[in-house]
Every structure is written in C-alpha cells, then in structure tokens.
Amino acid sequence: MRKRVLMVMTRDIPPEATNGRERTLRFIRDAIGSEVELREFTIRSLFESGGSAAKMAALIRLMRGIVTGAPCALQVAMFADRRKERKLAAMIAEFKPDVVYLDGVRLVDYASGIRVLIGRRPIIFDFDDLMSRRAAMLYDARLPVSPGYLTKSIPGPLVRLANASFIRQAFLRYERYCLQGHERQAVEAAHAVTLVSSDDAQALGALLDSRTAMRKVHVIAPPMTSTRPLARPADLLRFVFIGSDTQLQNRLSIDYLLGLWKRLAPRTPLVVYGRMVREYDAVPNVRFAGFAPSHDDVYTSGSIAMCPAFLGGGIKSKVLEAISHGCPPVGNATAYEGLGFQDASLAMSEADLERFVTDPSSHLDAVLDAAAEFAAYCEAHYSVTAFSTRWRNLLALSPAIQMQPAAPPMPAHQPLHL
Template structure:
C-alpha cells in the first residue's frame, strides 16, 4: 500500500480486556504493520483515557472523544430522527470534523469501520476503499432481547433491531468488504438483507484469535481463595452488565447450581468480571455464589477453575471468554450458542449441552479428574495450533489489496 488507513472504532482499542476491544486491538496492530494508521474513537471513562499513550505509540494521528452523551438523551435524539439509539449514542461533531480534516490532508486509501455505529462517519464522497467490520449482526441481537422483556423495553429493543437492520443494509451496500466474526454470522446477515446486494461474496468471515502466549497456565499462580477452599469451583467470566451475561449467570444461580449442589454440596460458583449489576451482587456469599467484580487478572481464576460454565442463551459471534478458558487449559461446558464459531469438537475440546438437565449433567461430568484433565489439555492444544491472532488475521492484507485493485478498475 502506498496510502494510509483511517480506523474508526466505537471504543478505544486499549486495554484489550473485553470482547470488542480484544478484536479491535489486534486488528489495529495488524493494520499498522501494513500502512500508517489514523484512529478516531470514543472513550467511556478515565480508565480508557489512561491508555492514550498506548494508542499514540501505534497511531500516526488520533482523536479520542469522551462519550458523555447519556442514554436517555441519545434515545430522545433517536426518536426525533427516527434512527437507532446506537447511532445517536455515538454521534459526535468533533469526531466528524476530525475525519473531514484528515481526509483533506492525508492520502487515506482505506477506511476501516469497526462496528456498525461508526459507519455514519464515512463521507458520501469518499472515493477510497471502505472495509466494514460488523463483528456480529447487532440487529438480530436486539430482536432476540425483545421477547423476554416487558414494555416499554420490549418495544425499545424491537425498534432498535428494526432500525439497525436498515442501517446494516445501507452500510453493506456502501462497503467494499464486509467482515463478520464467523461463518454463521455471515449467513445470518445474508439472510437478513432487506434487498439483494450486488457482489454479496464481499461478505465474509474474519474470525477472532487468542494470544495463547499470554493465556498460558504455566505463567500464573492459582487464585489463593479458590486454591485454599473446597470445591468444585465453577467460573463464569465476562462484562457483567451485558444482558446476555447477566441472564446466563442468573441461570446458573437459580437453576443449575442448586441441582449441582444436590450432588456436590460444596460446589461454588464464581462470577468474575467488571460492573456486576445489583441483582447479581445480591447473591455474593449466598448458597455457594461469589461475585468478584472486576479483577486485575482473569488468568488465576481460570487456572483455579475446575470447570468454566458458559450457558449463554443469546450469543453473537465468537465468544472470547471461551477461547480464553480453553487456552488456559480449562474444562469448559457451554451452550450450543456459545460454541458457535469456535470450530472445536464436542466431547473432545469441550462439552456442549442445551437444556438445564443436560447442562447440569455435563457440569458434573466435567469436574471428574480424568475428564477435567483430558478436556483441558485438548482445549489448549486446539487453540495453540489453530487460533492464533496471526493466523486469524493473515487474510486481512490481501482483502485490503484486493479491494483497492477492484476500486482502481471501476
């Protein structure tokens, strides 16, 4: 490439400590090896802003926007403009001005849009290549939330799903390449398009990877409290104000753990992740539950787990929490939804179970010593051999070049 890249992201790609930021972090680093990269993104809090120096070491230039707009205000704007709240929440005139100035001053050949909320910053007249990384199909996620909610949240989520579906259509038509995290998300998007798309083969999968050198059981010590108490210890990790994670954790607490403790009375369930909502915190210390909140390092908890549970009922894309647990040599029991896109084999690399009774049975089987060891060893071998970030992102350079060649022929 002789030109430069503009990378648009809805969150600063540092630190890589949650699903979307892990993917954007590795994408940004990879793109920076191909060409000079300019970054425009949002920060959610002072912790994010503390990583400005990390971003400065990679980006040729950057603009960070402190996202202070409240959700109620974004909701009002969205109602007035008949648009998705997700778009209003990430709208900034300052970021738009930065993009316009950058495009007028620098030889930007490619705009990489990370997450659909940022597609609004691609100018109509931009003549270069647009790569749209939707990661997963957000509109389908909001549609899935709606049925289990009471009004007005049901209406809000139905509306968000419908309007995001329209925005996804617009962005797919605009982009030269459309990336999603798995083949199943690719097929889902193709089925949901509101009108046929010319050249629909531009929609393809670019999967997530895992840094198995960091997530390595040989590099950390067990978490002391878990190591010194009887178990078995079941662990669930994730952003604990994210609705699917909250629902999964409550499923364990209310339905799965009581059945497990009928067989293993000393079984404990550990919820590890930032921002646990109040209805989770109230279970801390109750009937074998421990709610840890944010921890400095997730690895000691995974190392100390007898089994990692991932009973997600709504799961889009590839679950980083599953890859992390597998890389740490954990026995993992997960739902079919959570297994989507991983590419591993049930009964060899992890145990897939749907329905409460099968899930409990699998959770009891997984903590037997021979099963725990064999599943953990097979899981780590699988991710080390097949899921490195370098391998997952290898096609990116060719996608960038192919898109530029195609545009040059137009």
C-alpha cells in the same frame, strides 16, 4: 510508499486492553498498523460528548429519518455530529487514506461522505456483532436493553425508562427494523464488511438481496493466545465463572449457575470472579471472589470453566479465554455459537450439564478429550498469526477484486477457512 489507513473509531483503545471489544480493536490496530501508516479519528456518542448541540443533532437525525421514510436507529442517531463530519473530511483531505476502517454500523451515516472524498478506495466496516440480530434476540426473549460500553455515559434513569416493559419491546422492534436497513446500507457502501461470528454472517446474508453483496462479508474472529497447555486437573476440582454482572449476558449466566447449585447442591464448589453490582443470596458451595488480579488466579490447574450462555450473537470470548489458559470450557450450544466447533462433551445439553455438575469425575475424561481437540482447533484457526494475516489480506484486496462467497454452515470440527 506505505499504504495509508484511517481508523474511524467510536471509542478509545486502552493500551493494555485485555478483554472484550477493546481487546479485539487493539489486535486489529496491531495487525494492520505494523505495515501501514495508520491514523485514528474518534467520533463519540452524544452521551459522551454532551452539550445541547449534540442532542439537537441526534433529534434532527431521527426526525429526518421519519420524514424521508428511512427511519434511523437511536444507536446511529447518537453519533450524528456535523462538527465531526467536517473534522473528518479535513483529516481525509490532508491524510489521503488508501483505506478507511469504520468501527461498527453506528457510523453508517459517515460512509456516503467518505465515499465522495476517497472515490473507489476501500471502505471496511467492522460490524463485530450483528446488532439487528442482537436486538431481535432481546425482543424475542423479552430481555432488558443493555447499553454495553456506553453504560457509564448514558444516564441511569434513561436506561430504566427504556427498560420499562411497555417501552422496551417497542424500542427493540424499532431498533431491529432500523438496524437491518443500516446494515444493508453499510454493505452497499463498503468494500468489505467483517463480523466475528459465522452465524451472524449467515444472518446478515439473509438480509442482503444479492450474492454480490454477500461476497463482501468476511468472518474474522478475535485471536487467542495460548499461555498454558491443557492438562488433567491435578488439584481439588472446582468450577469457575468469570465476568461482571454489569453485562447482561453475565447476569443471565450467573443467575442460571446459582439456580443450578441451589437446586442440585453439588459437592464441587463454584467460584464466581468479577466485580458485581447486585446482591446475591448465599448459596451453599458458591463463593463470590471479586475481581481477579490475574487470569492465573481464575484458571488454576484444578479448575473447569463454566461458560453457559443465554444470549446469542457474536462469539463468547470466555470460551477462547479459558482454553487459552489450559482450562476446559464447559457450556451449552450458545456458548460455542459461531466458532465452527461443536462437541456435545463441551457444548452440553441442559441435562448433561446437570449430570456433569453433580458428578464431574464420571464425565471428566470425555470433557478433557474434547477440550484437547478444541485447543488444537483454536491454535490452528484463532491464533494471533492467523488473525493478523486475515486483516492484512483484507487490506491488500483491490476494490475491483471479487471476494469469495461466505461458506455454508460448518459441521462439527470442520475448520473455517477465513
């Protein structure tokens, strides 16, 4: 009899998702669904489900947290829904899952009820990024709150109000504190917790009070599928950046790159791909090319991917995407955070990046050598096969098995044994 797995989701998984969290969820479903009987159950936020009942449920959840001395993050309260709890309980009673997968810490309130219903059978929390760490980074850098995949659902005036300077810092400080409590609670309730970044896993370990809890934490990065081998650029060289400025991390990178080209006036062009919502001043040798129908239009044989990152947490999929298309990804240390691979020829200092942009030919050999090593590293550790094996092994673990402690920080080029 095949194992039954219930995936409790906060969003739908588009069948052709090609990037971001949706792509990772599709790979998770494919990895575990081929060998188990799989069902999905979706719990949407109050901004998506709408209605006065949903808004009242969130308010009650926030008030209950204050009264009990265990305050609730807004990102958790917005998924409070008694009707969904009852429907989920009915599905569990009917389906009798052997494993329950929960899509993120936002669903932590559902864990205790699930535990009562399934007994000692495993619960897996897939954190993706460590949300409390992201809130702390936004707070420290005084950066705006970004709703992420809920951007289309949350009213614009509410987002602008939350980003008013006198509100934003207090809100982020509150969310960070609450999310740290939720993350500890999720680890306690779970059989296993997954993150995409080794740096996030270490940050979570600092929040936990026992090695037993830390043994539950696993790092499983999104997979990379190589479509073209790395080759020396044969055409006229150009730099490319891909990403819509609707996402905060992309806005920060685009602003940095435009400032770089305006200040240094390099002869090598920069082409920016993606749907933009902001207007940008014209900068010599910079072109906005809009949405790219295919990655082949971006990662041409003469392209080098510019991947500087200024918001930590998780891992930067741009780096993996570029190398999978045979394009060297050049960025900074933050761009390579959590991957277990660091080389100064790719993860450049600011001064080195400026020198490379100004005179790429003088540094191209070192960049290509490092990119070749990175490509081999990714093939070994971030393949679809390795990703699927890690998820299947996680599902196969018995609740009684003690999991291995998380590894210490990896030196440069040291593989992560995940």
